[in-house]
Amino acid sequence: MVRRTSLEGAECPVARSLDAIGDWWSLLIVRDAFDGLRRFSEFQRNLGLARNILADRLRTLLAHGILEQAPASDGSAYQEYVLTPRGRALFPVVVGLRQWGEAFFYAPGEAHSVLVDTADGQPVPPLEVRAADGRLLGPDDAVVRKVREVRKVDELAAR
Template identity: 60%
Template sequence: MPPRKPMNKEPCPVARGVDLIGDRWSLLIVRDAFDGTRRFGDFQRSLGVARNILTDRLRKLVEGGILEMQGASDGTAYQEYVLTAKGQSLFTVVVALRQWGEQHLFENGERHSLLIDKRSGKPIAFMTPTAQDGTVLAPDATEVLKVK
């Protein structure tokens, strides 16, 4: 199989984003990092992913500035993977994917995990794109201005 062409010169932000975080394991690593997972072994146990794949995805996420490695918070010799500010900003992407999955991939009444507001204990509101004035935008109310 020929090597995949990198998208880092692509003028489309979606293509560049998918190139860095668009595979199953990378997104699930980011999800687990938001849930507090920090160590290689913990990611591996949570995801059930092969060591070589996990090593590759963690390396790519570190190189892409999504995660950074730091000494273990408990003072042991372990290294931990921590979300950077760039990685933290993926929260809206993970929430949007979660909410899409809740809407389209579960039967009515089927149990699933919930994302709640810690302050209120209630599920977070559904995210939707809005105009500058707060009006909800449908896909046909937007347009991509292509680079020429």
Template identity: 60%
Template sequence: MKRKSFREAECPVARTLDAIGDWWSLLIVRDAFDGLRRFGEFQQNLGIAKGMLSTRLRDLVEAGVLASAPASDGSAYSEYVLTAKGRDLFLVIVALRQWGEDHLFRKGEGRSELVDIETERPVSRLALYGTDGRQLAWQDTRVIAARDAASRPRKSS
């Protein structure tokens, strides 16, 4: 069965998942944030089949999340580096990490930790804020369909 494309969907979540929504792609992006750059490093760290990794890397390059660049050590290899678009996924990776910490680990179970490099202390929890500074939960928001958003008057802040 061929996968349905959401590349032209009105929903930003659907379009995002179309570009980076499978677990291998997100794990490759996570590893790129952790400093991995070469095909062999990704393959060894993830234990992913070479063909699958080639496909995911190609798709991430086509989506503009990664770029292929000459090896930083001057060797004949190429490396994969996060683009600005890829670096903008950092908060997505942090949100997934924090959700996993909250819901997928037993109390006291060992896990990796994301820390501020300056203080070596854990990073703060992510939160969503309104333009007025109020912290928002899901029930404090709603989605306005694209067909309605264009004609909607904007409130000034």
């Protein structure tokens, strides 16, 4: 099997994030954890994933602090996988992927699962990226300031 190149030391936050969750199985495990799955057998049954691959992805999610193991909630000898605060912070990422998929990979009227607000049963509205002043931002309204540019600004400010 080909080994992936680690991105853990990358300057780009997107690259570092993908080092932890960039594999599609990992994101599907996180999605299933949001849906309440907690046990190895539940993930395996829902995903249809080989045991060795599931075990590897779970180890990676544990190592990156996205999941943690906890005693089984039913008091049995099993361990369960629970989202950590870092894992729960992936909620907008999963919602964003879901909404992007709904917008671009389903025909109009084609049936698919729907994320709804538990308070009122209404579909969750599309995510938006907003500026500090509330303006809606699109790809042309923001730019990534690279590390070398940030360092240069910091150096000039220190003079």
